[in-house]
Amino acid sequence: MSLENKVALVTGASRGIGAAIADHLGQAGAIVIGTATSEKGAAAISETIKAAGHQGCGMVLNVTDADSVQSLLAAVTEQYGAPVVLVNNAGITKDNLLMRMTDEQWFDVINTNLSAIYRLSKAVLRGMMKNRWGRIINVGSVVGSMGNPGQSNYAATKAAVAGFARSLAAEVGSRGITVNTVAPGFIDTDMTKVLPEEQKAELLTRIPLGRLGKPEEIAAVVGFLASDAGGYVSGETIQVNGGMYMC
Amino acid sequence: MSSIEERVKKIVAEQLGVKEDEVKAEASFVEDLGADSLDTVELVMALEEEFETEIPDEEAEKITTVQLAIDYINANLA
Numbered sequence: 421m422s423l424e425n426k427v428a429l430v431t432g433a434s435r436g437i438g439a440a441i442a443d444h445l446g447q448a449g450a451i452v453i454g455t456a457t458s459e460k461g462a463a464a465i466s467e468t469i470k471a472a473g474h475q476g477c478g479m480v481l482n483v484t485d486a487d488s489v490q491s492l493l494a495a496v497t498e499q500y501g502a503p504v505v506l507v508n509n510a511g512i513t514k515d516n517l518l519m520r521m522t523d524e525q526w527f528d529v530i531n532t533n534l535s536a537i538y539r540l541s542k543a544v545l546r547g548m549m550k551n552r553w554g555r556i557i558n559v560g561s562v563v564g565s566m567g568n569p570g571q572s573n574y575a576a577t578k579a580a581v582a583g584f585a586r587s588l589a590a591e592v593g594s595r596g597i598t599v600n601t602v603a604p605g606f607i608d609t610d611m612t613k614v615l616p617e618e619q620k621a622e623l624l625t626r627i628p629l630g631r632l633g634k635p636e637e638i639a640a641v642v643g644f645l646a647s648d649a650g651g652y653v654s655g656e657t658i659q660v661n662g663g664m665y666m667c
Numbered sequence: 668m669s670s671i672e673e674r675v676k677k678i679v680a681e682q683l684g685v686k687e688d689e690v691k692a693e694a695s696f697v698e699d700l701g702a703d704s705l706d707t708v709e710l711v712m713a714l715e716e717e718f719e720t721e722i723p724d725e726e727a728e729k730i731t732t733v734q735l736a737i738d739y740i741n742a743n744l745a
Contacts, residue, residue: 546712549709549712550712592705595705
Protein backbone atom coordinates (compact mmCIF):
# COMPACT_ATOMS: atom_id res chain seq x y z
CA MET A 421 0.00 0.00 0.00
CA SER A 422 1.56 3.18 -1.18
CA LEU A 423 0.71 5.49 1.70
CA GLU A 424 1.75 3.07 4.41
CA ASN A 425 2.02 4.91 7.73
CA LYS A 426 2.06 8.35 6.15
CA VAL A 427 0.10 10.88 8.17
CA ALA A 428 -2.74 12.35 6.11
CA LEU A 429 -4.93 15.23 7.23
CA VAL A 430 -8.36 15.54 5.60
CA THR A 431 -10.52 18.52 6.50
CA GLY A 432 -14.29 18.20 6.50
CA ALA A 433 -14.23 14.40 6.72
CA SER A 434 -17.62 13.84 8.39
CA ARG A 435 -19.55 13.15 5.25
CA GLY A 436 -19.68 13.36 1.49
CA ILE A 437 -16.48 13.66 -0.47
CA GLY A 438 -14.30 14.21 2.63
CA ALA A 439 -15.50 10.98 4.24
CA ALA A 440 -14.80 9.06 1.04
CA ILE A 441 -11.31 10.57 0.79
CA ALA A 442 -10.53 9.66 4.41
CA ASP A 443 -11.67 6.11 3.77
CA HIS A 444 -9.69 5.81 0.55
CA LEU A 445 -6.45 7.09 2.10
CA GLY A 446 -7.00 4.80 5.09
CA GLN A 447 -7.33 1.85 2.73
CA ALA A 448 -4.05 2.88 1.12
CA GLY A 449 -2.41 2.48 4.53
CA ALA A 450 -2.24 6.12 5.64
CA ILE A 451 -2.78 7.24 9.19
CA VAL A 452 -5.79 9.44 8.56
CA ILE A 453 -6.80 12.41 10.67
CA GLY A 454 -10.25 13.51 9.59
CA THR A 455 -11.54 16.80 10.91
CA ALA A 456 -15.04 17.89 11.85
CA THR A 457 -16.35 21.13 13.29
CA SER A 458 -17.85 19.48 16.41
CA GLU A 459 -16.72 16.99 19.06
CA LYS A 460 -19.58 14.76 18.06
CA GLY A 461 -18.52 14.83 14.43
CA ALA A 462 -14.91 14.06 15.36
CA ALA A 463 -16.02 11.11 17.49
CA ALA A 464 -18.09 9.76 14.61
CA ILE A 465 -15.06 9.98 12.31
CA SER A 466 -12.97 8.09 14.88
CA GLU A 467 -15.64 5.38 14.95
CA THR A 468 -15.73 5.11 11.17
CA ILE A 469 -11.95 4.86 10.89
CA LYS A 470 -11.86 2.23 13.63
CA ALA A 471 -14.70 0.23 12.13
CA ALA A 472 -12.91 0.16 8.78
CA GLY A 473 -9.79 -1.13 10.51
CA HIS A 474 -7.74 1.90 9.48
CA GLN A 475 -5.27 3.92 11.49
CA GLY A 476 -6.00 7.45 12.71
CA CYS A 477 -8.89 9.33 14.28
CA GLY A 478 -11.25 12.26 14.03
CA MET A 479 -10.31 15.63 15.52
CA VAL A 480 -12.11 18.94 15.93
CA LEU A 481 -11.11 21.78 13.65
CA ASN A 482 -12.61 25.13 12.83
CA VAL A 483 -10.83 25.95 9.56
CA THR A 484 -11.66 29.63 9.91
CA ASP A 485 -9.78 29.95 13.20
CA ALA A 486 -5.98 30.22 13.11
CA ASP A 487 -5.65 29.09 16.75
CA SER A 488 -7.74 26.01 16.04
CA VAL A 489 -5.44 25.15 13.12
CA GLN A 490 -2.37 25.56 15.32
CA SER A 491 -3.71 23.40 18.12
CA LEU A 492 -4.83 20.70 15.69
CA LEU A 493 -1.38 20.56 14.09
CA ALA A 494 0.27 20.38 17.49
CA ALA A 495 -2.02 17.53 18.56
CA VAL A 496 -1.59 15.56 15.33
CA THR A 497 2.18 16.01 15.33
CA GLU A 498 2.49 14.91 18.93
CA GLN A 499 0.28 11.88 18.54
CA TYR A 500 1.15 10.66 15.03
CA GLY A 501 3.89 12.86 13.55
CA ALA A 502 3.73 15.79 11.12
CA PRO A 503 1.19 15.38 8.30
CA VAL A 504 2.78 14.82 4.89
CA VAL A 505 -0.52 14.64 3.01
CA LEU A 506 -3.03 17.48 3.34
CA VAL A 507 -6.42 17.34 1.68
CA ASN A 508 -8.12 20.71 1.84
CA ASN A 509 -11.65 19.47 1.46
CA ALA A 510 -13.78 21.41 3.96
CA GLY A 511 -16.13 23.73 2.12
CA ILE A 512 -19.50 25.40 2.36
CA THR A 513 -22.01 27.02 0.07
CA LYS A 514 -24.11 30.09 0.82
CA ASP A 515 -25.79 30.63 -2.51
CA ASN A 516 -27.49 33.81 -3.55
CA LEU A 517 -27.76 36.06 -6.56
CA LEU A 518 -25.02 38.63 -6.29
CA MET A 519 -27.62 41.40 -6.26
CA ARG A 520 -28.98 39.92 -3.04
CA MET A 521 -25.79 38.53 -1.52
CA THR A 522 -24.96 39.69 1.98
CA ASP A 523 -21.45 40.45 3.24
CA GLU A 524 -21.85 37.51 5.56
CA GLN A 525 -22.61 35.11 2.72
CA TRP A 526 -19.64 36.40 0.79
CA PHE A 527 -17.07 36.43 3.58
CA ASP A 528 -18.17 33.16 5.21
CA VAL A 529 -17.59 31.29 1.98
CA ILE A 530 -14.28 33.06 1.28
CA ASN A 531 -13.09 32.35 4.80
CA THR A 532 -14.01 28.67 4.88
CA ASN A 533 -13.25 27.70 1.30
CA LEU A 534 -10.24 29.88 0.54
CA SER A 535 -8.56 31.42 3.58
CA ALA A 536 -8.60 28.05 5.33
CA ILE A 537 -6.43 26.65 2.55
CA TYR A 538 -3.90 29.39 3.23
CA ARG A 539 -3.92 28.64 6.96
CA LEU A 540 -3.66 24.87 6.69
CA SER A 541 -1.17 24.70 3.86
CA LYS A 542 1.13 27.13 5.63
CA ALA A 543 0.85 25.15 8.84
CA VAL A 544 1.84 21.81 7.28
CA LEU A 545 4.62 23.05 4.99
CA ARG A 546 7.37 23.06 7.59
CA GLY A 547 6.92 19.34 8.20
CA MET A 548 6.69 18.56 4.50
CA MET A 549 9.79 20.58 3.67
CA LYS A 550 11.81 18.80 6.32
CA ASN A 551 10.45 15.50 5.06
CA ARG A 552 11.39 16.35 1.46
CA TRP A 553 8.07 14.80 0.39
CA GLY A 554 4.57 16.12 0.66
CA ARG A 555 1.21 16.26 -1.03
CA ILE A 556 -1.27 19.10 -0.82
CA ILE A 557 -4.53 18.41 -2.60
CA ASN A 558 -7.32 20.96 -2.75
CA VAL A 559 -10.87 20.02 -3.53
CA GLY A 560 -12.07 22.61 -6.02
CA SER A 561 -15.19 22.49 -8.16
CA VAL A 562 -16.25 22.50 -11.77
CA VAL A 563 -18.12 25.66 -10.84
CA GLY A 564 -14.75 27.41 -10.45
CA SER A 565 -14.18 26.92 -14.19
CA MET A 566 -17.65 27.14 -15.69
CA GLY A 567 -19.47 29.42 -13.27
CA ASN A 568 -22.96 28.94 -11.90
CA PRO A 569 -25.68 31.50 -11.23
CA GLY A 570 -26.18 32.03 -7.51
CA GLN A 571 -22.66 30.88 -6.69
CA SER A 572 -20.42 33.86 -7.40
CA ASN A 573 -18.91 33.54 -3.92
CA TYR A 574 -18.41 29.78 -4.13
CA ALA A 575 -17.10 29.89 -7.72
CA ALA A 576 -14.65 32.66 -6.80
CA THR A 577 -13.13 30.52 -4.04
CA LYS A 578 -12.96 27.40 -6.18
CA ALA A 579 -11.21 29.21 -9.03
CA ALA A 580 -8.89 30.77 -6.46
CA VAL A 581 -7.75 27.49 -4.91
CA ALA A 582 -6.57 26.27 -8.31
CA GLY A 583 -4.44 29.42 -8.73
CA PHE A 584 -3.18 29.02 -5.21
CA ALA A 585 -2.16 25.44 -5.98
CA ARG A 586 -0.25 26.46 -9.10
CA SER A 587 1.70 29.15 -7.23
CA LEU A 588 2.49 26.98 -4.24
CA ALA A 589 3.49 24.12 -6.53
CA ALA A 590 6.07 26.43 -8.09
CA GLU A 591 7.34 27.50 -4.66
CA VAL A 592 7.88 24.14 -3.04
CA GLY A 593 8.38 21.70 -5.89
CA SER A 594 12.12 21.65 -5.26
CA ARG A 595 11.42 20.05 -1.89
CA GLY A 596 9.49 17.11 -3.31
CA ILE A 597 6.10 18.60 -2.52
CA THR A 598 3.31 18.54 -5.09
CA VAL A 599 0.23 20.75 -4.93
CA ASN A 600 -2.84 19.98 -7.00
CA THR A 601 -6.56 20.58 -7.23
CA VAL A 602 -9.29 18.05 -7.91
CA ALA A 603 -12.38 19.74 -9.30
CA PRO A 604 -15.50 17.61 -8.86
CA GLY A 605 -18.59 18.11 -10.96
CA PHE A 606 -21.96 17.38 -9.42
CA ILE A 607 -21.47 14.61 -6.87
CA ASP A 608 -24.19 12.83 -4.96
CA THR A 609 -23.68 14.36 -1.49
CA ASP A 610 -25.64 16.42 1.03
CA MET A 611 -24.40 19.53 -0.76
CA THR A 612 -26.21 18.57 -3.98
CA LYS A 613 -29.22 16.88 -2.30
CA VAL A 614 -30.64 20.33 -1.63
CA LEU A 615 -30.90 21.08 -5.35
CA PRO A 616 -34.50 21.09 -6.61
CA GLU A 617 -35.46 17.95 -8.60
CA GLU A 618 -36.17 20.06 -11.64
CA GLN A 619 -32.68 21.52 -11.57
CA LYS A 620 -31.17 18.05 -11.12
CA ALA A 621 -33.06 16.69 -14.13
CA GLU A 622 -31.87 19.59 -16.23
CA LEU A 623 -28.34 19.08 -14.94
CA LEU A 624 -28.32 15.44 -16.02
CA THR A 625 -29.04 16.44 -19.60
CA ARG A 626 -25.74 18.34 -19.54
CA ILE A 627 -23.66 15.46 -18.15
CA PRO A 628 -22.54 13.04 -20.88
CA LEU A 629 -22.33 10.19 -18.38
CA GLY A 630 -25.95 10.94 -17.44
CA ARG A 631 -25.58 10.63 -13.70
CA LEU A 632 -24.17 12.40 -10.65
CA GLY A 633 -20.71 11.34 -9.53
CA LYS A 634 -20.05 9.21 -6.48
CA PRO A 635 -17.85 10.54 -3.65
CA GLU A 636 -15.60 7.49 -4.13
CA GLU A 637 -14.88 8.64 -7.68
CA ILE A 638 -13.39 11.86 -6.33
CA ALA A 639 -11.56 10.03 -3.55
CA ALA A 640 -9.87 7.75 -6.09
CA VAL A 641 -8.38 10.73 -7.93
CA VAL A 642 -7.24 12.32 -4.67
CA GLY A 643 -5.71 8.96 -3.75
CA PHE A 644 -3.83 8.85 -7.03
CA LEU A 645 -2.39 12.33 -6.49
CA ALA A 646 -1.36 11.40 -2.95
CA SER A 647 0.35 8.21 -4.06
CA ASP A 648 3.79 7.77 -5.56
CA ALA A 649 2.09 6.97 -8.87
CA GLY A 650 0.89 10.59 -9.02
CA GLY A 651 4.29 11.97 -8.06
CA TYR A 652 5.01 13.87 -11.28
CA VAL A 653 1.67 15.70 -11.36
CA SER A 654 1.93 19.16 -9.82
CA GLY A 655 0.12 22.48 -10.13
CA GLU A 656 -2.61 20.67 -12.02
CA THR A 657 -6.39 20.86 -11.78
CA ILE A 658 -8.02 17.54 -12.54
CA GLN A 659 -11.66 17.83 -13.60
CA VAL A 660 -13.80 14.90 -12.47
CA ASN A 661 -17.26 15.71 -13.73
CA GLY A 662 -18.63 13.02 -16.01
CA GLY A 663 -17.76 15.09 -19.05
CA MET A 664 -19.98 17.98 -18.05
CA TYR A 665 -17.21 20.47 -18.60
CA MET A 666 -14.21 19.80 -20.78
CA CYS A 667 -11.39 22.28 -21.06
CA MET B 668 29.70 23.08 23.77
CA SER B 669 30.72 24.96 20.67
CA SER B 670 30.22 28.68 20.45
CA ILE B 671 27.12 30.22 18.90
CA GLU B 672 29.22 31.34 15.97
CA GLU B 673 30.39 27.79 15.29
CA ARG B 674 26.93 26.33 15.61
CA VAL B 675 25.44 28.92 13.26
CA LYS B 676 28.17 28.36 10.68
CA LYS B 677 27.73 24.60 10.85
CA ILE B 678 23.99 24.89 10.22
CA VAL B 679 24.50 27.31 7.33
CA ALA B 680 27.01 24.92 5.76
CA GLU B 681 24.66 21.95 6.15
CA GLN B 682 21.55 23.71 4.94
CA LEU B 683 23.08 25.41 1.94
CA GLY B 684 25.38 22.56 1.02
CA VAL B 685 28.58 24.62 1.16
CA LYS B 686 31.90 23.98 2.90
CA GLU B 687 32.23 25.38 6.39
CA ASP B 688 35.28 27.44 5.48
CA GLU B 689 33.23 29.25 2.82
CA VAL B 690 30.84 30.38 5.52
CA LYS B 691 32.51 33.63 6.41
CA ALA B 692 30.84 36.02 8.82
CA GLU B 693 30.19 38.65 6.19
CA ALA B 694 28.85 36.13 3.64
CA SER B 695 25.38 36.84 2.29
CA PHE B 696 23.22 33.73 2.04
CA VAL B 697 21.81 34.66 -1.33
CA GLU B 698 24.66 36.50 -3.01
CA ASP B 699 27.68 34.61 -1.69
CA LEU B 700 26.37 31.20 -0.71
CA GLY B 701 23.90 30.62 -3.54
CA ALA B 702 20.74 30.34 -1.47
CA ASP B 703 17.34 30.93 -3.03
CA SER B 704 14.45 32.43 -1.08
CA LEU B 705 13.14 29.04 -0.01
CA ASP B 706 16.62 28.05 1.20
CA THR B 707 16.68 31.08 3.48
CA VAL B 708 13.29 30.08 4.92
CA GLU B 709 14.63 26.60 5.62
CA LEU B 710 17.78 28.02 7.12
CA VAL B 711 15.75 30.02 9.61
CA MET B 712 13.74 26.87 10.40
CA ALA B 713 16.98 25.03 11.12
CA LEU B 714 18.27 27.87 13.32
CA GLU B 715 14.98 27.85 15.23
CA GLU B 716 15.42 24.16 15.92
CA GLU B 717 19.08 24.31 16.85
CA PHE B 718 18.52 27.16 19.30
CA GLU B 719 15.03 26.09 20.39
CA THR B 720 13.42 29.39 19.65
CA GLU B 721 10.91 30.96 17.32
CA ILE B 722 12.13 33.71 15.04
CA PRO B 723 9.25 35.98 13.99
CA ASP B 724 8.84 36.41 10.21
CA GLU B 725 9.61 40.11 10.31
CA GLU B 726 12.92 39.38 12.08
CA ALA B 727 13.70 36.38 9.89
CA GLU B 728 13.54 38.53 6.77
CA LYS B 729 16.34 40.71 8.12
CA ILE B 730 18.72 37.81 8.68
CA THR B 731 20.52 37.89 5.34
CA THR B 732 24.13 37.21 6.30
CA VAL B 733 25.98 34.82 8.57
CA GLN B 734 26.92 37.66 10.93
CA LEU B 735 23.31 38.87 11.17
CA ALA B 736 22.25 35.35 12.14
CA ILE B 737 24.96 35.18 14.82
CA ASP B 738 23.98 38.65 16.06
CA TYR B 739 20.31 37.69 16.23
CA ILE B 740 20.99 34.55 18.23
CA ASN B 741 23.38 36.39 20.55
CA ALA B 742 20.92 39.22 21.14
CA ASN B 743 17.92 37.03 21.71
CA LEU B 744 19.29 33.94 23.38
CA ALA B 745 22.65 34.53 24.91
